[in-house]
Amino acid sequence: MTADTARDLTEGTEPGSATAAANPFDASDWATPFGLPDFEAIRPEHYVPAFAHALKAHEAEIAAIAGNEAAPTFANTVAAMERAGAALDRVANVFFNLTGSNTSPELQAIERAVAPQLARHSSAITLNPELWARLSAIDADAEALGAEERRVLDRYRVRFQRSGAGLAPEAKARIAEIAIRLAELGTQFGQNVLADERDFVLPLDGEDDLAGLPPFLRDAAAEAAGERGGQHSHVITLSRSLIEPFLVFSMRRDLRALAYAAWTRRGENGGATDNRAIIAEIVRLRAERARLLGFDSFAHLKLDDTMAGSPDAAMELLRNVWKPALQRAAEEREGLQALVRAEGHDFALEAHDWRHYSEKLRRAEHDLDETEIxxxxxxxxxxxxxxxxxxxxxxxxxxxxxxxxxxxxxxxxxxxxxxxxxxxxxxxxxxxxxxxxxxxxxxxxxxxxxxxxxxxxxxxxxxxxxxxxxxxxxxxxxxxxxxxxxxxxxxxxxxxxxxxxxxxxxxxxxxxxxxxxxxxxxxxxxxxxxxxxxxxxxxxxxxxxxxxxxxxxxxAATFNQGFATVEYAASAIVDMTLHLSAAGEDGLDVVAFEADALRRIAMPAEIAARHRAPHFAHIFSGDGYAAGYYSYLWSEVLDADAFDAFRETGDIFHPETAQRLRRTIYGAGNLRDPREAYTAFRGRLPSIAPLLKKRGLAA
The missing domain is CATH 1.10.1370.40 (Neurolysin; domain 3)
Known part of the structure; x- marks a missing residue:
């Protein structure tokens, strides 16, 4: 299926036709064990009519809620919106799971068509003035709503506000246009990265090319070669589970350099899969959206409704970790360079060497060999x-x-x-x-x-x-x-x-x-x-x-943690700096911007950021982690402190603590503000000290 044939999902096959009758999405429930999607009956051609019918059904449900002549209540507005869209959720959940885990050219064409359609549909809901008026008019106190109902009402109001519900008509229209374009760009970004990952193979033909590779990696490289047609006996792909051990074990420095260059240059190779222009447009549109909503930057918009609350708070955490990590990484670098010299080489350590010599140093210091583990x-x-x-x-x-x-x-x-x-x-x-x-x-x-x-x-x-x-x-x-x-x-x-x-x-x-x-x-x-x-x-x-x-x-748990912390934190700092900046307004050279941001924090030349911008899918293939990659570190402050709750009992499976963890964290969803949720589990907010100790960055 081409993008042209999938372009307008509102013009799908009408119910009752031969195609629709055979569509597995037509049934209201899956007639399968446990209600699993009927994966084996679903074909690519089913998605366009399924999306078309589900979108029409949801539009009708929303129109009925917005046009309800009865006074707005939680039941006839919020609960009704929560019940609406079941058919759309059903098809979207299957489709987008498969576009990530088992895609095809047919699914990718549909994805490029459906992403802007769904963005348009979502904007039509959150920018609907009648819906916004109804949400605004509900009196939680008068209705004596329970805690969960109050939380749902609050989340709907925040979602609508952050989507532009309170803006003037011209601004609303522009917000909707931006959402549609960002959906197109994010989809293309992700597909470009996948294409670069799929298309690269490093052939390893002969014992010379395999030098240093342990049996498990040789076996995996042979399996990968077979999956790609068998033209070579062994290949290394850009799957992390292949390329990372190859960078660790290969004795061929020239091949490590080739593989590492391909890994770090995904999305930056010119041609149809190059992501640099896409990033510039994404950053510009995000900045424009933030301004329309009254925020100084996209980072301010994104963090306004998070646990951190502001870019300053997130950057403070990153700075607090960056300085000791940089010092630790410098010590690690000297140890690796000394090992290079001890082997009789005179080259300066480079990024494609770090993992190789780090593993050798780990063996020397901890008598630890990956092949033994x-x-x-x-x-x-x-x-x-x-x-x-x-x-x-x-x-x-x-x-x-x-x-x-x-x-x-x-x-x-x-x-x-x-x-x-x-x-x-x-x-x-x-x-x-x-x-x-x-x-x-x-x-x-x-x-x-x-x-x-x-x-x-x-x-x-x-x-x-x-x-x-x-x-x-x-x-x-x-x-x-x-x-x-x-x-x-x-x-x-x-x-x-x-x-x-x-x-x-x-x-x-x-x-x-x-x-x-x-x-x-x-x-x-x-x-x-x-x-x-x-x-x-x-x-x-x-x-x-x-x-x-x-x-x-x-x-050896804290071995090489300077490197690990620096490569992660560098990506988080670039992400935040990029989304605090308005550089995208006048055109953005993302590679130059990234290099400058890293220079200003004294990024070691021997370490590359864990995710370089042209392939940074966390922040550009959708905006889930945009201005939010710091979240892993923020959550690590929480997790290091939270596990101490078990340590303090002397039992890592302490029943009462585990029960409280399930009730307040794992089972609670978004029932309460995250600070309240963490305090309900731990009795207080966390300190950064357990994190620094866990990473070996403090005594």
């Missing part, structure tokens, strides 16, 4: 570890179900229950890298928990990009991979354990700088000796990780 971290074992931790904390059980629809053969499904046997929801795991999947790891929902429309159980998915082992062999994870699995499963629990009435408040629908708390907090359990002793077992013998190896692994 990985056999104790099989994917199956780490999945069990994540599940067992949830069982000990929250009483959950996980039963794998096999005879259910799947959107890809790799996908696995588990039924999740409470300790009393009651159903929590479904958890889907999609663990392996493939060309049809964007890079990274994430959690999403095919269906979110709520009770307004019945006792709706969530369907949550974790998507990873682990390098698959050869057929018949177990996939082994690095410790960073295992941490990623725990991180995303923490997000998954945030969605699964949601216990709210209204869809708007469900699961992860919280402030951006609070949403990483449940995921980053969950990582802590992976690093506890009793969890590793129980689950880090040798893939062949089943023997637990030896105590000596376990102790060395945990002792």
């Amino acid at each position: 990985k056999p104790y971290l099989p994917l199956e074992g780490m999945i069990r570890a994540a599940f067992d931790t949830a069982s000990k904390l929250f009483g959950l059980t996980f039963e794998e179900v096999r005879d259910v629809p799947r959107y890809h053969p790799d996908v696995r499904t588990w039924l999740v229950r409470n300790a009393d046997g009651s159903e929590v929801g479904l958890f889907l795991g999609d663990y392996f890298a493939r060309p049809s999947k964007r890079s990274g790891a994430w959690m999403s929902a095919f269906r979110s928990q709520e009770r307004l429309n019945g006792d709706i159980k969530p369907i949550i998915v974790n998507v990873m990009n682990f390098a698959r082992a050869p057929r018949g062999e177990p996939t082994l994870l690095s410790f960073d991979d295992a941490r990623t699995l725990f991180h995303e499963f923490g997000h998954g629990l945030h969605g699964l354990l949601s216990d709210v009435t209204y869809p708007l408040l469900s699961g992860t629908a919280v402030s951006r700088d609070f949403v990483e708390l449940p995921s980053q907090l969950y990582e802590h359990w992976l690093q506890q000796p009793e969890v590793l002793r129980a689950h880090a077992r040798h893939v062949r013998t089943g023997e637990p990780m030896p105590d000596a190896l376990l102790e060395r692994l945990l002792a």
Whole structure:
């Protein structure tokens, strides 16, 4: 399907036609086990008519609410809006999950067409003067609304205000135009990055090219070569689970340089997939939108409704971490350069060398070898570890179900229950890298928990990009991979354990700088000796990780943390600086801007930002983390302090603390302001000290 044939979703196939009759989205519910989407019946050609019908239905529902002649009440306005749009949510949840995890040229064409249509539809709702008047007129006190209803009403009012509901007609029209254009640009940005990742391969032909690569990486590179047609015996792709270990282990400095250049220049290669002009337009439009809404910058707009509250607060945290991280990174650099000299080389350490020599230094200082660790971290074992931790904390059980629809053969499904046997929801795991999947790891929902429309159980998915082992062999994870699995499963629990009435408040629908708390907090359990002793077992013998190896692994937890903190914080600082600036107004050379921003904070030449702007999908493929990449660090302040609540009891699975954690954080969705939510769990707001200690940046 071309973009032309998908352009106007309001002109889809009419209900009752032969095409519509065969459309799996026509039924009000999926006639499948657990109400899973009927993945195996859905075809690309079903989406355009499904979106068309769902948009028309939602438009009619909104028109009825806005035109209701009865006096506005919570029930006939807010609750009615929460009930509206079920058909649209249904098709959108399936479609956008698949465009990230299992896309195709057909889906990408539809995505380019549907994104501006949905932006136009959303703006028509939030800029509707009748709806805004009804929301403004509801008297929460007169209706004696409960706490959850008050929160939903407040969130609707904030959402409408931040979308321009209170503006003059001309400004509203411009806000709507900006939203449509940003949807187009964000979609193209993400597709460009995926194209650069998909199209690059570094062939490794012969033993010379494979020098230094351990068996697990050779196997993964051979598997990747087979998936890409088998023209080469081994290839390295831009999947993080391949390129990062290649940069660690390859003895070929020239090949490391080639791979690293491709990795860092995604979206910056000229031609149809170059993102630099797209970024300039996005930044300019975001700045214009912020001004129309009365804010000094897009960063001020974005952080006005967050836990941080202002760019100054976020930047203060980044500055407090940057100085000790920079000092630590300088010490690490000297150690690596000394190792280069000790090997008889006279070159200056470069960015593509850091991971290689860092691993050698880790071996020397901690007697720790990645190839020694990985056999104790099989994917199956780490999945069990994540599940067992949830069982000990929250009483959950996980039963794998096999005879259910799947959107890809790799996908696995588990039924999740409470300790009393009651159903929590479904958890889907999609663990392996493939060309049809964007890079990274994430959690999403095919269906979110709520009770307004019945006792709706969530369907949550974790998507990873682990390098698959050869057929018949177990996939082994690095410790960073295992941490990623725990991180995303923490997000998954945030969605699964949601216990709210209204869809708007469900699961992860919280402030951006609070949403990483449940995921980053969950990582802590992976690093506890009793969890590793129980689950880090040798893939062949089943023997637990030896105590000596376990102790060395945990002792190295803060190794290279100067580097890790600098590469992350640099990206966060560039993100915030970019969105505080009005540079986009007169045209923006994003690469020059980024270089200048890094120069001003004395970024070490030997370290690159974790995400360079041309491929920084967090902030440009949509605006979820735009002016918000600092959120990971903000949430890390919370998670370091929150885990101390368990340490202080002397029991990392302390039942009362775990119960309070489930009630106030994992299960609470957006029932309350994030500061109130954290205080409800911890009794106070956090300090930065546990974070600095966790990263080894303070004594």
